Amino acid sequence: MTGEELLLMIPGPVPLLPRIREAMSRPMIYHRGEEFGEMYREIVDGLKWIFQTKNDLFVMSGSGTCAMEAAVGNLLRTDTPAVCIVNGKFGERLVEIGHRYSTNVRAVEFEWGGSIELDAVKAAMDEVQPQVVTMVHNETSTGILNPAEAIAKLAREYDALFVLDCITSIGGYNVPIDQWGVDIAITGSQKCLGAPPGISAISISDRAWALMEANSSRRPYYMDLIAYRDSYDKFQTPYTPALPLFFALHEALEVIREEGMVKRIERHRLLADTVRNAIDAMGLSLFPKLNEVSEYSNTVTAVNVPEWLDDASLRAGMRERGVMVAGGQGRLKGRIFRIATMGNITEREVSRTIQALDSTLKEHR
Amino acid sequence: MTGEELLLMIPGPVPLLPRIREAMSRPMIYHRGEEFGEMYREIVDGLKWIFQTKNDLFVMSGSGTCAMEAAVGNLLRTDTPAVCIVNGKFGERLVEIGHRYSTNVRAVEFEWGGSIELDAVKAAMDEVQPQVVTMVHNETSTGILNPAEAIAKLAREYDALFVLDCITSIGGYNVPIDQWGVDIAITGSQKCLGAPPGISAISISDRAWALMEANSSRRPYYMDLIAYRDSYDKFQTPYTPALPLFFALHEALEVIREEGMVKRIERHRLLADTVRNAIDAMGLSLFPKLNEVSEYSNTVTAVNVPEWLDDASLRAGMRERGVMVAGGQGRLKGRIFRIATMGNITEREVSRTIQALDSTLKEHR
Incomplete structure (x- = not known):
């Protein structure tokens, strides 16, 4: 600073450290070449370390909301049953996105700034029998940390996939994605990772891939995660990446590694x-x-x-x-x-x- | 260079001019504040000048493909009839996006690198009676400039909206959007505008707004153009913008103005x-x-x-x-x-x- x-x-x-800001003024590189591929792979490996996951993980050229829609939009078909837990603005956003993709989205709402009550979530899950459960880990709008591990466990009991918005937790909290059993986790660049805004990361479990693969017709295009997976075979992104933001995220991850x-x-x-x-x-x-x-x-x-x-x-x-x-x-x-x-x-x-x-x-x- | x-x-x-690269190393600013608002308004005004349009225009934090999906995804509902003209990879991409949103998308295909033939387009339009016609202006995959003005005229005769992908034409060509009657035009930052990759611009005519407003349930969320329009009342974007890329685009537009x-x-x-x-x-x-x-x-x-x-x-x-x-x-x-x-x-x-x-x-x- x-x-x-x-x-x-x-x-x-x-605020960005000068070294992270300066990383963005590098000359452009070919986004399908080895130099990009190596950088992208290092970014992905660094993020997997921070996410504590062995799941696939990709970086999207879009803000956190882009990754939120990628999670919900790739999983939900016309009438996929889903339970979305809400106790703030970002929980509500997941509901809004859900409604664009499925007619069977149940919002379980708590007071904004109020805690999540497990019994109420359970009751909704008994009723809806969801295939997907969504929650915001750290509700940025209210300053509350929601019980991710408990809800992950509950989702598993109901054999539902668990989507966790970690946009303002990952990088500042211990968030063991695999240990908790989070099927899709997302984060944004401009929060706890200390990078500039405009890109986001998403991790996807094998169980989540299975549901996505069954959802052939309705997946969004720019945020089609299967296209991201296919491109990652060559350490590429399906569409042109926001290069300067990748440079900055790469540097931000180096800062995190050093600390x-x-x-x-x-x-x-x-x-x-x-x-x-x-x-x-x-x-x-x-x-x-x-x-x-x-x-x-x-x-x-x-x-x-x-x-x-x-x-x-x-x-x-x-x-x-x-x-x-x-x-x-x-x-x-x-x-x-x-x-x-x-x-x-x-x-x-x-x-x-x-x-x-x-x-x-x-x-x- | x-x-x-x-x-x-x-x-x-x-390649980026040093002054455009250096613009990205500025400290972050509040994305809902006056400083951002003023910059965003100047970017939009500069782009409207280059697009030669009085239509609404917004900048999206996503690559050109994001803007392509914004155009198609906001217009097409379950069975909206559309004609997509194809003579290269990017024309094909518009078809692929179309299929995600409507079951009634007709691709009119020509040889890759071959010219578009107006009679074949007309025949397809007679058959499909499209509400939307899409074409790529400058087909980057084949080095061909397609006849935008002629197709715009044809679309108007059939009372269809015309979506023109100008990703590699705007900024390097005379592309008079309003004079030709292009309802949605899009471009990318990292092409003729000379800015880094990761953001894109889209202009929307009143006729296009009318069709979008009727498409209430199925619009994508991150690229919901109505949300972009609502936010522009305060010179904001609906979701966090990729700030460094906005700084760079602002500088790139200054370079264009000077030339x-x-x-x-x-x-x-x-x-x-x-x-x-x-x-x-x-x-x-x-x-x-x-x-x-x-x-x-x-x-x-x-x-x-x-x-x-x-x-x-x-x-x-x-x-x-x-x-x-x-x-x-x-x-x-x-x-x-x-x-x-x-x-x-x-x-x-x-x-x-x-x-x-x-x-x-x-x-x-």
Whole structure:
């Protein structure tokens, strides 16, 4: 971080280390040649290490939503039964995508910022007998970590595939895809991986391939995962890849390797702890309502806007002090603000953020 | 161009001017803020100027194929009648995409590298009574410029929407979208615009919007053009944009503005002429078979591999001499090679290419 520009403490795009930014100014290369192939293979291997998976994994030239649609759109046919768990904006997005592909999508909805209740999920699964279950691991819109392992286990009991949106967890959390039994996991470049926005990654289990192969007619084209698999035989992508973003992701993975995942996860936890403690010390309150299966997120902290101050003034005050935090999305607009601690953020940026918040609150109190 | 790296004379990704590469190493910005909004609006206005259109226009974070699917996928419902004109790989791709969305897609096929015959198109249109007609303007796979104006006129006579893939024409050709009456036009960043790969642009006429709005249930999600239109009210994209590629495209459009479109089109024509004359002088032959409605492409020249030399040796020889040209795709693999003259290529790069080809031929003859 240079510290000169506005400090982005929003849940993506995250600030980029200079070496990651500079990687993008390399000259273009032939996207069907050996140089690209080697880079792509290294990216895939690096991501498999972070995903802790032996499943196939590909990088798509599109944002996280592109990978979300790839997951849902390749699996669901006209009337495939699916259960989509929702407790925030991104859970809802998976439902919206599901409705484009199947008429048999059941949303199991919880309060935004509220915890997921396993009994309610079970009841819906008894009724729908889903082939596919979707959930967001770290709900970016509310700052809550959902119980991925428990839902993965449940999905397996019902013989359903489990799609887990890990867009703001992978790279900042321990997310053992194979150990948990996640059939499709996705992540975005501009979150905990610390790379620029515009590309995304997706891993696919053998069970998921089997359902996709049976879905011959209705798969999306640009995000046809079977085309991705076929092209990977030659370490290529089916369509022209967003080369500069691949260069940057390759460098970002090198940064992660140098730090090590254990340290990286611990750093994310410590920084979030620092933020949460500061919020408490300033007399503010965290937004999520937790039960025993949920946790506060270590990658984005959602805070209730205090009654005596409006959201716009709070965020404007922080911005004047050089720090951008995120507002609430959808129905939470104006009610919460969010501080991200993702990617290559350090204590220094977190301190600057806390100071900016403290000073803004003092100005208005 | 620096001249140090391998010279990419392939039809995308094209070599990037240093100022366009460097634009990507800027720090990240908030993608819902004013700074992004202003940049996005300038990009859209610049592209509308190049497209010569007053239609809505958006930039998608995905390659040209993403925009191709956006065009077809938003228009076609389960059984929408469509005629797709094919005389090369990319025309075929539009058919493949069409089949994912409608059971009533008729491919009107001509020889790859052969011209489009208006009577055959008319006959198919009489039979199918299409709501949508698709064609590739500049068929990158064969080096042929297809008769866009004539087909646009025909589509209008049949009251069908006209989708024109201008991925390798816009930015290097005069393509007056509104004058011709093209309902959806698309282009890619990494071709004649001279920007890096990974984003694409699409323009949509009022008639096209009307058909899309009637297609409520089946539209793709990531490439839902109505979501793009809604977000553009605030100069935003519906999902996180590939920021570094937007920075680069913004700079690439500035380069185009400085050169001027008239000069730019003339430069593309002159460079292609130089290549064609050199091919002739070296005793080689151009691949496409032309009739009165077709032309050799000014952005990519397809050349028959001479009988006395194999394609692999030819391209390897050129590569040893620092120049990469493209091979044939699909059924043309091994039969042709292709020299692109797109983007910000100058006489200098064209000379280097011709010298490398000449020297390679002399070595093997």
